[in-house]
Amino acid sequence: MALINVARREIHCKIVYYGPGMCGKTSNLQWIHGQVPAQAKGDLLSIATETERTLFFDFLPIDLGKVRGFQTRFHLYTVPGQVLYERTRVAVLNGADGVVFVADSQLEKLQENLNSLKELAQNLKNQNKKITSFPIVLQYNKRDIPPQYEEVTLTDGTRKRRQTSGALAVDVLDKYLNGANWSAFRGGCAARQGVFETLRAISKAVISQL
Amino acid sequence: MDPQLTSIIVPTEEITQIEECLSRLVEDTGSDYALLLDKSGQVISAKGDGDRQDITALGALIAGVFASSREVAKLLRERDFRASFQQGVRENIFIALIEEQWILCIIFNKGTHIGLVKVLTKKATDELASVLERVRQQHKARDEVLGSSFRTSMEDTIDLLFRD
Ligand SMILES: Nc1nc2c(ncn2[C@@H]2O[C@H](COP(=O)(O)OP(=O)(O)OP(=O)(O)O)[C@@H](O)[C@H]2O)c(=O)[nH]1
Ligand SMILES: [Mg+2]
Numbered sequence: 138m139a140l141i142n143v144a145r146r147e148i149h150c151k152i153v154y155y156g157p158g159m160c161g162k163t164s165n166l167q168w169i170h171g172q173v174p175a176q177a178k179g180d181l182l183s184i185a186t187e188t189e190r191t192l193f194f195d196f197l198p199i200d201l202g203k204v205r206g207f208q209t210r211f212h213l214y215t216v217p218g219q220v221l222y223e224r225t226r227v228a229v230l231n232g233a234d235g236v237v238f239v240a241d242s243q244l245e246k247l248q249e250n251l252n253s254l255k256e257l258a259q260n261l262k263n264q265n266k267k268i269t270s271f272p273i274v275l276q277y278n279k280r281d282i283p284p285q286y287e288e289v290t291l292t293d294g295t296r297k298r299r300q301t302s303g304a305l306a307v308d309v310l311d312k313y314l315n316g317a318n319w320s321a322f323r324g325g326c327a328a329r330q331g332v333f334e335t336l337r338a339i340s341k342a343v344i345s346q347l
Numbered sequence: 348m349d350p351q352l353t354s355i356i357v358p359t360e361e362i363t364q365i366e367e368c369l370s371r372l373v374e375d376t377g378s379d380y381a382l383l384l385d386k387s388g389q390v391i392s393a394k395g396d397g398d399r400q401d402i403t404a405l406g407a408l409i410a411g412v413f414a415s416s417r418e419v420a421k422l423l424r425e426r427d428f429r430a431s432f433q434q435g436v437r438e439n440i441f442i443a444l445i446e447e448q449w450i451l452c453i454i455f456n457k458g459t460h461i462g463l464v465k466v467l468t469k470k471a472t473d474e475l476a477s478v479l480e481r482v483r484q485q486h487k488a489r490d491e492v493l494g495s496s497f498r499t500s501m502e503d504t505i506d507l508l509f510r511d
Contacts, residue, residue: 333509
């Protein structure tokens with residue numbers, strides 16, 4: 138829940154990046170930290186394992202400066218995506234004003250995405266938030282990993298090309314993950330496309346709910 | 348509108364009262380620092396010695412630690428897990444929950460007895476609970492506080508700052 142401090146004329150909002158392990162949540166924050174001008178950001182705080190997997194959370198405070206006389210701050214967090222850390226995700230999600238769900242576009246990650254999204258819905262519900270009205274945007278990450286195919290022969294003898302790995306088509310991801318029709322953005326490591334686009338969308342969604 | 352989605356607006360009078368409460372707590376216990384956090388980790392008010400540069404990160408960490416220790420409590424089927432104490436070599440931290448919404452955190456050293464901190468924190472949390480109650484009661488419209496053009500100005504700022 139956003140906090141408006143009238144005496145100090147400050148507004149704080151909390152945005153959480155959620156999604157399965159290794160989907161690229163921490164990478165989003167690292168890239169944002171690298172791009173935002175120094176006066177608008179604090180240190181990126183990462184509590185991670187020795188292998189760079191998030192153990193507790195990443196935290197990046199962003200200061201948007203004065204807007205109509207109010208000092209406005211966004212606090213960006215990532216949850217640890219590994220299945221093991223379910224309860225830690227509940228803790229980090231506590232009090233969030235908006236969520237970016239980062240999906241891993243790869244075929245073999247579809248089930249993990251589905252599980253993570255289902256868990257997010259349940260966790261929001263437990264915090265008395267309606268998933269239909271709560272600010273959420275989707276990011277289909279790892280678009281840069283090219284799909285691989287194999288030729289298979291069906292029982293009737295016809296041959297067909299079947300995807301074996303790599304990024305699924307966006308309309309397939311939409312079908313499985315975006316029944317709620319959230320805004321969805323494509324992300325990919327190479328040019329870090331989509332990272333700011335995603336952040337703009339969730340920021341505006343959060344502001345509209347203040 | 349879903350009440351969970353509206354913001355918490357803390358008016359000037361309530362902030363003043365919170366600040367007085369924290370200052371008193373620091374003074375009466377001889378602590379180094381008292382912090383009031385929202386459960387989301389945001390710092391509502393901080394009182395104590397010197398200027399801490401790391402206060403924002405401190406707020407995020409303490410709220411995270413507290414939220415996860417409450418998850419631990421749930422797993423242990425412990426119902427009343429409303430306070431926690433961390434003992435360091437130099438500094439100790441005592442953390443107490445206010446109505447599931449705010450977190451009061453006191454940082455103190457060897458010179459202060461934990462018993463005193465507990466007693467006075469209890470008093471302070473009661474007082475802060477009534478402040479929170481008043482904050483929840485007041486239904487100022489957002490536009491009344493922020494002004495009607497806030498949202499468009501905000502969107503412009505977002506576009507400007509988060510630009511490829
Ligand atoms: N190819 C490709 N790799 C990516 C992309 N985004 C992140 N990665 C890589 O995926 C790995 C995991 O990225 P992280 O950002 O640490 O993933 P995470 O979601 O924070 O993972 P957890 O902390 O375990 O939940 C790293 O090796 C990244 O370099 C992407 O868009 N494309
Ligand atoms: Mg991570």
